[in-house]
Amino acid sequence: MDKFVFGVNDKKEIWWCNNEESNDDNNNVWTRVSDEEAEYFSDIIVHKGQIYALDLNSAIWWISLSELEIFQYGPSTPMDYYEFDDCKDKRLVEFCGELCIIHRFCKTFRVRRVDVERTTGFKVYKMNMELVEWVEVKSLGDNAFVMATDSCFSVVSSDYYGCLENAIYFTEEKDVNNVNVFKLGDGSVTNLVESSENCFHMFYPPFV
Incomplete structure (x- = not known):
């Protein structure tokens, strides 16, 4: 997504970084995306220019690129x-x-x-x-x-x-x-x- 990179690691956590920014060691700084109701996720996808994540309770969350926060998108399956x-x-x-x-x-x-x-x-x-x-x-x-x-x-x-x-x-x-x-x-x-x-x-x- 332009300058942002998102991923789900083996601990089921979502992390993001800005690939245009790096620290003094020339490494990207990664930040975790989470919510009190959704800390762990099974998948993430780009759909029609928006980023959605699926938590372990089968609820979909929308990730705001402007705020880099997540918001629940509809009910769970x-x-x-x-x-x-x-x-x-x-x-x-x-x-x-x-x-x-x-x-x-x-x-x-x-x-x-x-x-x-x-x-x-x-x-x-x-x-x-x-x-x-x-x-x-x-x-x-x-x-x-x-x-x-x-x-x-x-x-x-x-x-x-x-x-x-x-x-x-x-x-x-x-x-x-x-x-x-x-x-x-x-x-x-x-x-x-x-x-x-x-x-x-x-x-x-x-x-x-």
Whole structure:
């Protein structure tokens, strides 16, 4: 964002710096952005020239570039998940010009006497501006989401050979050498077989 740089560190904190300013050691000075109600965040994004952050309670915050403070933007997304064990990850993504939130769900399975955590599904939400509430997106149409390690973005599936529409591509935290795909239509999760004919062969080694 012009002269400003924002980021979320591994402690889930948002920090910013002015890349036109530095201290005597020629290093950028970083300042933390937080609020009494929101200290930790899972993602940050630039959307239509504005900066938004997603906190760990699934609420979106707007960051003012003039004041460098945060203000809550609308209500939190629903968290009443009865069929899932854990909402493992939450991301922001721009989809068809709208700001959306992706929730990733995991369960722990016992495999050969070892607990293994696996992704079981995703839910996508967008803001209904008339009702001022988050509504679930049931279909991505001819689009797909790629949930990479440090970013999340959408693509038009028909632009990429072998890319499935209405799907989310991702890797498991402890199995980053394999790309998986979640089909939003039937809720299935399958492993993506590496192939030079598939557009996603570019993600081997896995996308980062």
